[in-house]
Amino acid sequence: MMEKKKILLIGTGGTIASEMGESGLTPELTSEQLLRYIPDISGICQVECDQLFNLDSTNIQPKHWARIAAAIRARYREFDGFVVAHGTDTMAYTAAGLSYLVQGSPKPIVLTGAQKPIGFETTDSKQNLRDAFTVAASDMAGVMLVFNGKIILGTRARKTHSKSFEAFSSINYPVLGLVRDGRLIPYIRPEARAVPQFYDTINSRVALMKLIPGADCGVAAYLLERNDALIIESFGVGGLPTYKAGDYYDTVKAGLDAGKTVVMTTQVENEGSDLAVYHVGSSIKRDLPILEAYDMTTEAVVAKLMWILGQTTDRNWVQELFYTPVAADILAEK
Secondary structure (H helix, E strand, O other): OOOOOEEEEEEEEOHHHEEEEOOEEEEOOOHHHHHHOOHHHHHOOEEEEEEEEEEOHHHOOHHHHHHHHHHHHHOOOOOOEEEEEOOOOOHHHHHHHHHHHEEOOOOEEEEEOOOOOOOOOOOOHHHHHHHHHHHHOOOOOEEEEEEOOEEEEOOOEEEOOOOOOOOEEEOOOOOOEEEEOOEEEEOOOOOOOOOOEEOOOOOOOEEEEEOOOOOOOHHHHHHHHHOOEEEEEEOOOOOOOOOOOOHHHHHHHHHHHOOOEEEEEEOOOOOOOOOOOOHHHHHHHHHOOOEEOOOOOHHHHHHHHHHHHHHOOOHHHHHHHHHOOOOOOOOOOO
16 A cells, blocks of 8 residues: 655644634644545545744735745655645735746745635634645645635636635646545646755735826836835736826836836736737837736746745846746747
């Protein structure tokens, strides 16, 4: 009989570990306590626990991504796979962040959580954990998010439903596979290296601005002043407003001249940006050294910039790293 694989369960808090208090749900349970609700996991794999922190994922920051990556790095040789129990609200950001901090892992690193706490009668926690351990004990590779039976690449996940169990979608990329009745049905195995590349430096001075009709460019100027990079979520395939001659163009140019990084992306969930289509986009793409996100998710753009700016501020190197695919995060042609 084959020896069961060893999996490390990393606890970070979230709804899955929450209990009801006077002011609402608050993460209280440890990873060891979570396991007591699913004793049948012993039939899938051997599990050890590492409780890093116990936070509502609204409070998880890039420094916490680095702590999770460091915990995986410290015990990488000991385990065959990793499960990270995490809150759903920022799980897609953490999945993207780990995709850049732990690149090319031949071992599966699986994030999961729940829309309802594990102690509730109607909860998705137990099944999501079982599915996550099934994937973590398989020959899948890299950073993935497993939720409601779907396996989603870490750089392509987005929370698209706030309450229902079908919480996450894979954006501009097919799901990697499914877990049905305890069986893994793989479609795509992510590319991996023989040995993963770990990083521990991250720069969180990255801002995100969502354009709305009539928005004043002063917001962009303020964000550029206080940060090293600004991501602008524009409309449709992308562009900057021209209703007041020069305002957005001049604001972005001033930021770029000051050494800041500016990325244009789109608010539209599917199919990505294409600045070359309309004048409002083609003029800035032609005249300014901005970056374009194409089919990347906003979560991946945020995390990738934080990782890149943690390595370099050289504009040419930033551009090269941004357009170099990591975990299939960008597929469109430049």
